[in-house]
Amino acid sequence: YTTTTLQRRVIVPDVEARLTRRFRRSAIDAGAAETIAPGNGVYLTSRQDTAYAHYSYIGGRRLTLGLTAGYSTLSSVSQQTLGKYSSYSGGGGAVYRLVNNVHSELRYDFYHYTTQNAGFRQNEHRVTLGIAFSSGDRPLAIW
Numbered sequence: 001y002t003t004t005t006l007q008r009r010v011i012v013p014d015v016e017a018r019l020t021r022r023f024r025r026s027a028i029d030a031g032a033a034e035t036i037a038p039g040n041g042v043y044l045t046s047r048q049d050t051a052y053a054h055y056s057y058i059g060g061r062r063l064t065l066g067l068t069a070g071y072s073t074l075s076s077v078s079q080q081t082l083g084k085y086s087s088y089s090g091g092g093g094a095v096y097r098l099v100n101n102v103h104s105e106l107r108y109d110f111y112h113y114t115t116q117n118a119g120f121r122q123n124e125h126r127v128t129l130g131i132a133f134s135s136g137d138r139p140l141a142i143w
Contacts, residue, residue: 010077012036012047026057037074043085046074064095068109083116095132103132 018031030053037048052070059065067090074085093107111124 012077025059026055029054029056036077043074043076043082044078046076046085049073049075062097065093067092085113085115087114088112091126093128098131101134101136103134105130105132 012034014035016031016033016035018029020027020029030051032051033049035048035050037046050070050072052068054066054068056064056066069090070088072087072089076082089109089111091107091109093105095103095105097103105128107126107128109126109128111122111126113122113124114120
């Protein structure tokens with residue numbers, strides 16, 4: 001083997017846009033970004049593109065409901081030949097205040113991961129059920 005030195009200059013914009021609209025009992029939040037990421041353990045320094053949307057609804061003083069969807073890609077800016085990594089996600093959940101500052105949480109999330117060159121495709125389903133504590137007087141926010 002041999003050791004070589006590589007110097008490469010890559011210019012990647014770092015931009016983000018976000019829109020939030022709040023209503024009396026609900027909110028919509030959507031955004032997109034193009035940034036540089038340090039990598040994820042497999043991909044080295046990468047260009048990361050993301051987009052997301054969240055909706056939340058506060059149903060009185062006890063209940064919060066939410067929905068989310070997102071998309072993300074990683075493209076290596078180095079000489080890696082792994083292809084583009086992408087993920088899609090979506091989910092929903094609810095937080096309900098049980099007594100005083102104790103809340104129950106229920107959430108479902110779906111993730112789909114894929115890469116171009118390696119033929120890797122993975123689906124993941126997560127269901128989360130838990131108890132949470134908050135000192136606030138409203139149900140906890142989901143996202």
